[in-house]
Amino acid sequence: MKFTSQIKVLGMKASKGxxxxxxxxxxxxxxxxxxxxxxxxxxKGFSAVEYSMGTSDEYNKYKHLPFPFVAEATLEIVTTGKAQKTQLADLKPIEIAKQKAAA
Structure with missing residues (x-):
């Protein structure tokens, strides 16, 4: 099941080796x-949840942005039949989307 949600991205980390x-x-x-x-x-308050999102190339798409940033995220709930988890499928930073629409 896929759905979209507005999220605040606090940070990202690429790892390859x-x-x-x-x-x-x-x-x-x-x-x-x-x-x-x-x-x-x-x-009370907030914490950070870690999601995996593709390869280290994904990091390069966002590293130029100021962090934190707000984005529209596409998330997907998947299951093994016994356990359920939420995966991050796509990110669209909202400020960038607004700038492109205004151009």
Whole structure:
């Protein structure tokens, strides 16, 4: 199930290389501001949740932006049949989208 949501991207980190055993890795991590669960009255405020988003090339699309930035995100809920997780599929920074529309 895919859906869109406005999110605040706090940071991003590209990672690419080869492990000692020869296994290659290539990814971008996106850190998104997420509200803490205050339903029990013992938490308040925000934290960051880490999402994987494609290869290290994804980082290059956004590294020029000032952080944090607000974006429209496409998220997808997937399951293994036993466990559910949310994946980050796409980001569209809102200020850049506004600038392109005005041009």
């Amino acid at each position: 080869t492990l000692e055993n020869g296994t290659a890795y290539d990814s971008t991590k996106v850190y998104v501001e997420t509200g803490l669960d205050d339903s029990k009255g013992n938490a």
